[in-house]
Amino acid sequence: MTSTSTNTSTRPGAKPDIQLIEQNGEVTLSIGGEQAMQAWERDLMWASADLLCEYGQDFYEVGLGLGLSALRIAQNPATRRHTVLELFDEVEDLFRAKHPQVPENLTVERGDFFRRIFELPSESIDGMFFDPALDMEVWTDAELWARTMPEVVRVLRPGGVFIPFFSTKPELRWQYTPHFRSIRVERHPYTAYDTTEYTHGTSGDAYIQCFLKD
Numbered sequence: 615m616t617s618t619s620t621n622t623s624t625r626p627g628a629k630p631d632i633q634l635i636e637q638n639g640e641v642t643l644s645i646g647g648e649q650a651m652q653a654w655e656r657d658l659m660w661a662s663a664d665l666l667c668e669y670g671q672d673f674y675e676v677g678l679g680l681g682l683s684a685l686r687i688a689q690n691p692a693t694r695r696h697t698v699l700e701l702f703d704e705v706e707d708l709f710r711a712k713h714p715q716v717p718e719n720l721t722v723e724r725g726d727f728f729r730r731i732f733e734l735p736s737e738s739i740d741g742m743f744f745d746p747a748l749d750m751e752v753w754t755d756a757e758l759w760a761r762t763m764p765e766v767v768r769v770l771r772p773g774g775v776f777i778p779f780f781s782t783k784p785e786l787r788w789q790y791t792p793h794f795r796s797i798r799v800e801r802h803p804y805t806a807y808d809t810t811e812y813t814h815g816t817s818g819d820a821y822i823q824c825f826l827k828d
Contacts, residue, residue, distance in 0.1 A: 631645075632644065632646075632702060640653070640654075641653035641680070643679055645702075645747050649810065651679040651680055652806070652807060652810060653680060654804075654806050656682050657802070658780045658822070659682040659686065660682065661802055661822060663690070664690070665777060665798075665800065665822060665824055666741045666743050667687060669774060669775045669826075670741055670771065671692055671693055671694040671695070672694055672696075673687055673693060673696045673740060673741050674696075674697050674698075674734070674739045674741070674743075675697070675699070675742070675744075675745070676727045676742065676743070676746050677745040677746040678700040679745065679747075680709070681709045681712070683743055684696065684720060685713065685716070685720070687743065688719050688720035689717055693719060694719060695719055695721075696719055696720050696721070698722045699723050699727055700722055700723070700724060700725075701725070701727075706724075709722075727746060728758065728762060731762060731766060732765055737771045737772070739770060740770070740775075741774050741775045741776070742766060742769070742775075742777070743778075744766075744778045744779065763789065763790060767794070770827045771827070774827045775825060775826050775827070776824075776825040776827075777822065777823070777824050777825070778823060780802070780822050781820065782804070784821055786823060794826060795826075796825075798824040799824070801819050801821055802820050802822065803819060804819070804820040805817045
């Protein structure tokens with residue numbers, strides 16, 4: 615599921631407590647007691663979605679979260695097909711309770727990305743938006759990323775893109791950089807909630823990184 619945090623306590627296969635918390639004007643998707651995603655991220659999610667949609671018409675997203683990017687991608691006039699892979703039933707249930715009607719070109723599937731990526735057909739999508747909630751142990755597993763990212767490149771069509779969730783640090787993510795020669799970076803201002811725990815400060819600049827397959 616989606617997260618902008620690298621501190622999320624959820625690993626693939628776990629069954630954490632999942633809640634949508636709405637209080638004091640703030641909306642938070644909580645997974646395992648951690649802030650997985652918050653509604654203030656909307657503009658950054660939309661910017662990421664719009665950037666993705668510049669590169670084709672068939673897209674894949676890892677992590678549903680609040681559905682901000684999923685709906686934005688599906689509603690883009692350029693989009694023919696958008697598939698979202700979500701690990702937890704509860705996350706999709708919360709999303710559909712808020713959005714009982716979704717675009718016809720939007721499909722939500724259940725599965726673990728680190729298994730599913732090996733099953734996807736080669737050169738089958740124009741772009742992937744990547745925003746799962748993973749444990750720090752997963753994010754720092756160099757061998758896992760070395761196995762996984764070549765598969766991501768494989769499923770992208772030539773000229774396709776891989777866009778991970780935004781960063782509030784001005785640095786390229788080591789998990790992805792060895793696998794792409796061209797990287798497009800956009801800087802956007804952001805203001806988080808005062809209670810947000812997963813950003814480097816509650817305001818400043820966020821960086822959207824777009825990795826292009828040659």
